[in-house]
Amino acid sequence: MPEFLFGAALFILGTIAVGLVRILYSRQAADCMMAAQLIGTGGVAILLLLAVATDTPPIVDVALMLALLAAFASVAFVGGLQGKASAQAEDHRK
Amino acid sequence: MLSAAADQDLRTTTALTRAIGFLAFWLILSGFKLGDLPAGILAAACASWASLRFLPPGQSKRHPMLIAQLMLRFLQQSVVAGFDVALRALDPRLPLAPGIAICRCTSPMGPLRSGFCTMASLQPGLLPAGFDADGNLVVHCLDVGQPVARLLADEEKRYLRALGLEQHHA
Amino acid sequence: MAAAFDIGLIVLLVGIGAWMIVVRDVVVATIIFVVFGLLMAIAWVRLSAVDVALTEAAIGSGITGTLLLGAAARLKGADAGGTRLSFPITVVAAVLCAMISASLAAVALLLTYPAPTLAPMAMQNLDQTGLGNPVAAVLFAYRALDTLLEKVVLLLALVGVWSLAPDRAWRGVPSLDTTVPPSDILAFFAQILPPFGIVFAIYMTWTGASNPGGAFQGGTVLAVMWLLVMMAGVMRAPSISNVWLRWLLVAGPALFLIVGFTGVFIADGFLAYPPAYAKALIVAVEAALAVSIAATLGLLAAGPPERMQQK
Amino acid sequence: MSVAAVTATTEGYLLVLAIMWPVAGILVALVVNGRNIERVAYIVLPIGFAIATAVVMAVAQGGQSQIYVVGGWAPPLGVALRADGISAAMMMTTAMVICATGLFARGEFVQPAEGPEARAPYVFWILLFSIWSALNALVLGSDLFNLYVALELLTFAAVPLVCLKGQKETIEAALRYMLFALIGSVLYLLGAVMIYGLYGTLDIGLLSGRVRAEPATWIAAALMTVGLLAKTALFPLHLWLPPAHAGAPAPGSAILSALVVKGSFFLIVRIWFDAMPGHLSFAAAQLLAALGAGAILVGSVLALRQQRLKLMIAYSTIAQLGYLFFIFPLATGFAAGIVWSGLAWTGSWMQLFSHAFAKAAMFMAAGLIAEALGHDRIADLGGIGRKLPITMFAFALSGLSLIGVPPSGGFVAKWLLLIATINEGQWWWAAVIVVGGLLAGGYIFMVLGRLLADPLSPLVIRGAVSRSRELVALSLAVCAVLLGLVPLQPSDFLRIGR
């Protein structure tokens, strides 16, 4: 079974890699934001597979951490962009 | 408006419900161990406090059964959505007609409406993309041929009924 | 199959790292770095370092992302380009770096087995610390001095960041808090996610004594949650002269220091614990540290105060 | 514990106290309202000084290293602290310069009498405590990773000190300093990792017994050394130093030039003389000294060409740091076939200490002059010496020590190094030492001449200069000169622990 799980993890890693190449190749920030999302979902899947494959339950915690925080990169981008812009606008108004 | 006492009651009930939920989350995280329980209770208390502070209790009557149904539907829809997108992606003809649809949205502003948007974003082919100037929901869809407005209105009705809000917006 | 997975992961890591160096746009490079951090978490899992994987996932994705993406977005308009090095110098630098890489690779290939290790010694003494997680024992018992000093480093970095505030904004707030419309989805996210984040953070801190996890990881999750509510405008950023805030910053290191000096009287010396109370003391210190780390990391990512609080 | 080599000595607790006392100061300073922060300093500085004195006494009386095993966990698992002769002497120098700087800074970093807490004083005092703690940790540490943390502590305290004034140029200087320092510490860490991978310990004492002569060890040591050289600003990695040291406020410059750059130098010595004694090859030692010679010549020539007083002093720091690197070819004892030569050893440390006092005094004097005139253009300094005679005297005394005029600490240092070059048969370094002295004479007398000259236009004094601050600068300069009274022979105290 571990062999199969590792294989599945490698397979998903491959799909992530292809997706990343596609996303990052466009070199537009908006497109690139999807990359974090892609890694978020795919990385969680890989970690879950590894947790079972190596029989190390704490790895599920890493997956949970990733699921909780991977979204945060995009939030930081969007929030940071809008937030800083509006804060600056506010500052300039005064 | 509810009276102050009833308001207090509601707060307590909500706090307790949420605390139990967070404690369940803790138990799932750490497994059931008696020695861990004090920390779990502390965590649940902190989380409920934060949750009450960020998201004050609504004043409507929720229907647990309907909410459970809603959750199931939510999961089922996300499965259907996955199939939908996979079929479109793998179809050699690439059957896409992406576009924007404007829908009326009756949920009250704030977290309730955001919650509805989040649910809607898991519907097959739909992706809420903010609101226009009149407060209507802007939806990006994979196929503008879908009856988007009707679909969403149905979903919203279900959503509001489960949250006990339909009487306000009938 | 496991080796094939490792090779795939390594190729992806190096490829993404190289991409980050060559790509033109700063914002894109930053996003690539965040992606790189997420992949590093998987690499740490493959190296049987789950504690580190948790740290990398928390710091690498969550908080570094906020910091760097915010900075990249702010610098977009500014002309921040320095002088480009001339081509010959670039070539020399490339050759130099390649040489360093090659020598490191040679060392990695030539290292012999059995490798020196302190693992048996760390396990032998684990009982005396009352802990079940050897990494936590290293951090809070065997090499507690490093951990304590590192906390001071964090505080000092924060003082350094604050010192960059304009004089008029000293005692002001970082410009992280924003006003977003109440229906905004970001606010919604900031309303529902943090309570779960808090439970997870406390779980991380608590479980760190016996399983992978600990004050760093828990504190970082808390910090990320705090940043989220501040960025979404659900909670306001505090003034840096807030008394409570300063106590929070100091609480962890101060308790650590006090416990350390108590060890002189009740145990073998500075930063020693009596075996009977070792676990309780360490967990108490970790709990306080988690709060302080959360405050420090959050404020570090938020940056120096830039304007006075609006009343 | 498996290794019995490390046992704590009775006075060892002082070592922990020396590091942790300023840390306690940082924590208290962070929470007290900024208004009370100077009061905290009045408590931290004298007690810290007393701790340093006690350590020196303990080392001198015991005649051996003082050791403390933190938490009772002996290396390699745990971390030990160790005070030998050089670390005790470094601690004393640090304590003296820091306390003097504290006294000097009272006039500059005060909270305004009215109104809320202000930025600069709040930050300055915290940074001062941090630098003290970091330096003590650096000279007492005997674990490569513990030393890494101490190095980072030092960097994070030093960088904000550079741009405390907040002008664009100083921020630029701070950023450049930061980048150099970060690369430096990462390279150091890389080397330390390899050492652990090879020998399974980071403890310097244990390493000295385990280190084998093999390529991987040399790569690791080279990486660590290069990283530390970047932090020490040895030529040609000196580019960050002049703007950083010249841009900081006067007390900051004094600390940065007198102490901070020496921290990483101390660590290089620890690596080559304590962690891997006898592994420094003749060629590598010559290379280090050649870089030092380059620093002396280039630094001095550039100092001669500066228009601004603080920049001139900063370039002089680069030159004076160069002398320190003669310790590698001269003290290793290549000629005699012994591991060690006391003459050059003492000379190099004397150079370090006397330069610390002299340079701190000189930056303070320059700060006072700039405060009085509102600028530090050397060409327009004419006549200020008559208005500020004490300051000028402090500048002159410290200048004499930098040149190496007897009787001064600088003279003893350079004389011992000269003799060592003859003893070791490496006469070529003697030429560099002599030329360096002449060039130093050039730039010092150029400024002194200006200070005493008639003003081109009537001098406008912008603000009254406090007499007590002048005296602080003078007393440090006097310390530099008094060091010249030590006997011209290898010092026993500096040999303690080796």
Add this chain to the structure above:
Amino acid sequence: MSSTMDAFTVLAISCGAFFFVAGTIGLLRFPDVPTRLHALTKADNLGLGLVALGLLPQVAGPLAALKLIIVWLFALISGAIVTQLIVRAVR
């Protein structure tokens, strides 16, 4: 029993992997950012769900299984929210 469970695991995970592939193909073929977002989140979330489902029989005890579900739920919800954030930023 065990082999039935293993067969279930293999089947579910293979299906999950299939949806990851579908998501990536969508990324490659779909014309613009919003449509690619559809492909990314919807397909990958389903893939992750199936992977988690397939792993359920392999973990010890019901709480550990619930934890896998929880991981999926969090990924699902945060994915749904992030998608909206991105599409709003792009629009």
Add this chain to the structure above:
Amino acid sequence: MTTATLFGLCSSALVGLGLFGVIVDPHPLRKILAFNLLGSGVFLLFGVVARRGAAAGLGGDPVPQALVITGIVVAFAATALAVALVLRLFEPEAGNAVESEATSAGLEVDGGRS
């Protein structure tokens, strides 16, 4: 090839890439990014050392693992300080936020701008 050796090669590549970026890239923020890449490479080498030291029932030597955690946090602090410096240096309004000599004593100039 063991896992440790493979990741050792990975770490050496990352160190080279990061160092190259730090030296060559003119943009200060990207220098910081490259520094982080370099740091990741160094930490990864720590991880390799830890993995090689697997013994006593552990998958890795806990000492280097703990040191990496400390190192990651320190590297983050360094990044935060460097980013703050870069922002202060390059932001459009940084020019007028620079204090004049008169205000550097720390007096609040505009009374809180409330």
